[in-house]
Amino acid sequence: MKTPPDRSGITFEVGAQLEARDRHKNWSELYTATIEKIDYDKERVLIHYRQWSRRHDEWFQWNSPYLRPLERVSLRRQGLNPPCSQPMFVSGTKVLACWTDCRFYPAKILRVNKDDSYTVRFYDGVVRTVKPTKVKPFQEVRNTLLPLVLI
DSSP states (O other): OOOOOOBTTBOOSTTOEEEEOOTTOOOOGGGEEEEEEEETTTTEEEEEETTSOGGGOEEEETTOTTEEOOOHHHHHHTTOOOOOOOOSSOTTOEEEEEOTTSOEEEEEEEEEOTTSOEEEEETTSOEEEEOGGGEEEOOOOOOOOOOOOOO
């Protein structure tokens, strides 16, 4: 018997939850799905879209790019918590945080929140809460002069 691939965030067992892209290739929170059946011989899973009629159920190859783990927003809305990960930064750390203009600016971590977000203070004094994907390490940029070559 064949075994499903090891895909981060997806457990291949009946009743497991994931997100699936429909036959129209739309990603949407409406397409939270559960695995209804597993066909080990044909290496596929039958997906049922939650809150949709069973007539919309679809078979997917288990290595399909149209299957993905539930995103955090979907998990929170369902009252489920993903396994806690270690925060990448701690309070007091100097970082670059994303502002509303999608640019990264220097900030300081004030607090690591329970949902893995960070409360940061930008250098102009503004305090905001940002998602962990919107924070990256601060790297000092050193101005180095290159030797001038005269010909």
